[in-house]
Amino acid sequence: MSTPGLLLLLLLLAPLPLQPSSLPWPDTTEGKATIAGLILSALDRATFFLEERLSEINLDGVVGFQVLEVQLKSIREAWAQDPLLQPLSQRVGKLAKKLAALLGRSIFYLKLSDPKYLREFQPTVQPGFWKLPHVWAHTNASLVYPTVEPQDSFSEESSDACLVQLLGTGADSSQPCGLSDFCRTFMTKPGCSGYYLSHQLLFFLLARMKGCTKGPFRQSQHYINLFCANMMDLNRRAEAIVYAYPTRDIFMENIMLCGMGGFSDFYKLRWLEAILSWQMPQGCFGRPAAEDEVSKATQHQQHFLRRVKRREKQFTDGCSSHNTATAVAALGGFLYILAEYPPHQSTLSPPGGH
């Protein structure tokens, strides 16, 4: 998982502009069906990419598509009941079925390429693990840290070790919901940013999926609110620097994770438009061709700034396994919230509105 060291720093130093007003979501069934059609076409192409590179996609990539499959199943059910949306529902059903078959096959390849990592994170690629939100909230801007640590001190090894403890998948086959003093400090440390911050949220999100509610996990909701407020702040900064390439990955990861956490304000129509515009002709998401020179120039510096990259897989044509995974799960979230807010209820609390 690449850590865009310099860009992260730029992000944090960027002045935060006044928030541009959000485009309203369409409130007719036809309008929503149009947007849903666009998202589905993008997801069809991304699934085609998955099929083409199935043997090369790493576990993090598979997790993104696993989340997407859960989202699609739920959307299909919601839309099957509306005659106007039935054709879309059938399209969603077909894609979900295709994905389920591909995901089953992908486990075979993961066993070959990285059996230890697969064993430790097996629960996250298992059907039924990911549960979608049914209650929605907005992030609370007063929880944004006054200052953040400019240095990204994120350690992927530490984070993985804490996640394994939580999932109970370590070699000592302990119980799930484990939390050492180290992990408690690591995962609740204030003032973090970037991938450190998103992994703190991931930790408490996985705790929720595992049903951990005892001890420190009684405070889970507090930490989820805190981290997503700061992830929202980061996404607004990414937007302010027009999503300079290395920030796109964390931008989409934040939408994927906080969307799963139930924060509807991550589903802004203009953010959806931005993500859709980043898809590459191969169906994947990754490094745009124009960024190649910049990327070469900063490669030397990044060599020192980058953290462990076991989770990232960059293909030679610019496609990124991690980018594609966060993109499809974010896009699936946009579809899911469209289905969760039937048009006649849109006056209640339109997603992305302010």
Ligand SMILES: *[C@@H]1O[C@H](CO)[C@@H](O)[C@H](O)[C@H]1NC(C)=O
């Ligand atoms: C936002 O957080 C602050 C500080 O914790 C709290 O006082 C306030 O009530 C929260 N606002 C909402 C709308 O929850």
